[in-house]
Amino acid sequence: MYRDELIKILQICREQEDPFKVNVVDLLERVRKIFPLIKTEEEINLDLEALLSLSDVVLKQEDIVEHKTSLLYVDALLVLLKLEKMSLKELADSLRRNWKPIVEARGININFLLTALDYWGSKELLGKDIPIPPEREVEISMELSEELEKELERIKGEIKGEVDYHEFIKEDPLRRAYLISILATRGDISLRKDPMTEKITILPHPSAGEKVSMVIEVI
Amino acid sequence: MDIQDKIKRAAHILMLRSHSKPGVKGWELRRALGDDYIRVIELLDKELSDIGFKVAIKTESGEEPSSKDDYDDSFFYVTFKSPPDWPEIRGSGWRIDELAALAVAISLIAGRGGKAKYEEILDVLAKKIPERRARALITRFIKQGYISGEEELELGWRTLVEVDVKGLLKAIIGSSKQSTS
Numbered sequence: 001m002y003r004d005e006l007i008k009i010l011q012i013c014r015e016q017e018d019p020f021k022v023n024v025v026d027l028l029e030r031v032r033k034i035f036p037l038i039k040t041e042e043e044i045n046l047d048l049e050a051l052l053s054l055s056d057v058v059l060k061q062e063d064i065v066e067h068k069t070s071l072l073y074v075d076a077l078l079v080l081l082k083l084e085k086m087s088l089k090e091l092a093d094s095l096r097r098n099w100k101p102i103v104e105a106r107g108i109n110i111n112f113l114l115t116a117l118d119y120w121g122s123k124e125l126l127g128k129d130i131p132i133p134p135e136r137e138v139e140i141s142m143e144l145s146e147e148l149e150k151e152l153e154r155i156k157g158e159i160k161g162e163v164d165y166h167e168f169i170k171e172d173p174l175r176r177a178y179l180i181s182i183l184a185t186r187g188d189i190s191l192r193k194d195p196m197t198e199k200i201t202i203l204p205h206p207s208a209g210e211k212v213s214m215v216i217e218v219i
Numbered sequence: 220m221d222i223q224d225k226i227k228r229a230a231h232i233l234m235l236r237s238h239s240k241p242g243v244k245g246w247e248l249r250r251a252l253g254d255d256y257i258r259v260i261e262l263l264d265k266e267l268s269d270i271g272f273k274v275a276i277k278t279e280s281g282e283e284p285s286s287k288d289d290y291d292d293s294f295f296y297v298t299f300k301s302p303p304d305w306p307e308i309r310g311s312g313w314r315i316d317e318l319a320a321l322a323v324a325i326s327l328i329a330g331r332g333g334k335a336k337y338e339e340i341l342d343v344l345a346k347k348i349p350e351r352r353a354r355a356l357i358t359r360f361i362k363q364g365y366i367s368g369e370e371e372l373e374l375g376w377r378t379l380v381e382v383d384v385k386g387l388l389k390a391i392i393g394s395s396k397q398s399t400s
Contacts, residue, residue: 074388079330082391083323083343091319094390096308098383100299103272104236147355 002034006046013053019060028054148182155179156188156204165191165200169218177218187211225252225259226266233263233274233297240364242294242380245276249291257290273300281379296380316348320356323347324366325374326391329384334371 009027016022031050038047083091155176159168169176180202183189190207191214193200200216220228229252232243248256264274275298278284284293303311308318323343328335337357344353360366364377378384 074330074392076327076330076332079326079388079391080343083326084346086391088316088319088347091322091391092315094387095318095322095325095382096305097302097390098386099302099381100273100275100383101303101311101381102241102275102377103234103297103299104241105234147351150351 002038002043003040003046005030005034006043006050009050010046010053013050013057016057019057019064022054022057024054024057024061148179152179152183152188156183159189159202159204161204163202165202165216168202173218177216191216220253222259222262226263228252229256229259229263230267230297233295240376242296245291245293245295248295257287260295267297268300271300272297274298275380277380281374281376294380298381316352317356320344320348320353321360321365322387322391324357324360324372325378325382325384326388328366328372328374329388334368334373337368337370337372340372 009031012022012027027050031047031054035047038044086094165180169180180189180191184191187206190203190205191200192203192207193214200214229248232248232251245256248260252259260274260276267273275296276284276290276293277296278289278293284290324340327340327343340357341350341353344350344356347353348356357366357372361368361372361375364375366372366378367375374384
């Protein structure tokens with residue numbers, strides 16, 4: 001007779017995510033009133049389960065209150081608002097004042113050699129494809145090309161035909177010279193130096209000839 | 220091995236990284252230094268103190284070991300004794316925007332009770348630095364062990380060792396109070 005009502009109380013206790021939305025006092029009062037009237041063994045079991053579920057809800061409420069009153073609790077929205085207002089310098093200094101970095105010296109060991117392999121095995125540096133195990137490939141591509149790739153594409157797009165090297169880089173000499181050197185190393189473009197005038201020209205295609213290293217004075 | 224040799228050995232083990240991540244477990248130190256390894260570490264800690272370093276000991280969950288039994292399973296690290304100055308930070312390759320981004324990620328996760336969505340951290344960072352750079356930095360922090368996870372991010376082992384998270388949150392709130400008043 002009271003089976004359905006007890007199951008309903010159980011469902012409320014188990015399914016409600018916010019324990020403060022469960023009216024524990026009302027439900028306990030209901031369970032107390034039902035108890036003298038129940039007759040079957042199943043109803044007694046359900047009554048016991050309902051009582052235990054209600055005590056679980058109270059425990060959850062207690063945990064939340066305890067956390068919110070502890071020093072560890074900080075209102076997330078408040079933190080978010082403060083973070084948005086702070087400058088990069090203020091943020092960095094807040095971390096610096098609470099930061100004690102790990103100190104370590106690196107000698108040559110197997111991990112060091114694997115990192116070196118990552119570096120020298122990268123396509124960007126050698127301009128040729130060295131077989132790399134797939135799990136390492138992801139690491140390398142994130143490390144070396146994620147930020148540069150778009151910038152390289154943009155610079156490459158600017159080289160429509162043959163252009164004078166120094167004219168091309170004069171807007172931002174160091175940065176553009178750096179990008180050109182990567183494109184040339186990868187074989188996306190090539191550079192030609194006139195032996196008589198020493199004039200350097202950027203060509204929008206790779207060179208068919210032998211690759212040689214070239215030292216260029218930028219500034 | 221006399222005690223001075225043991226201290227030297229302990230310094231080498233702790234400071235020369237031999238695993239993929241820093242830190243040496245207590246049982247490894249016991250194997251290398253003997254049963255009195257905790258005393259050796261205490262003496263090393265005193266010596267390091269003079270040059271501004273200390274030995275930090277943390278359990279897997281980032282707590283201080285509470286009993287003697289905890290030491291064998293705890294991780295031992297050498298860290299700065301007090302926060303580094305700006306010249307030291309710049310010298311180690313960190314930029315201001317990188318440190319700021321790490322402060323944002325750690326504070327948001329800690330402020331959310333230990334977990335925060337990747338997208339939420341990205342949204343806040345993208346208001347301060349270019350989104351592409353924000354994504355790259357989050358990836359870097361995960362790789363370095365400062366944060367962990369994918370869609371939902373948590374504090375990583377390195378943050379638990381290096382950062383006073385409670386102090387950071389206080390600084391964030393305190394600093395903002397000054398700037399808004």
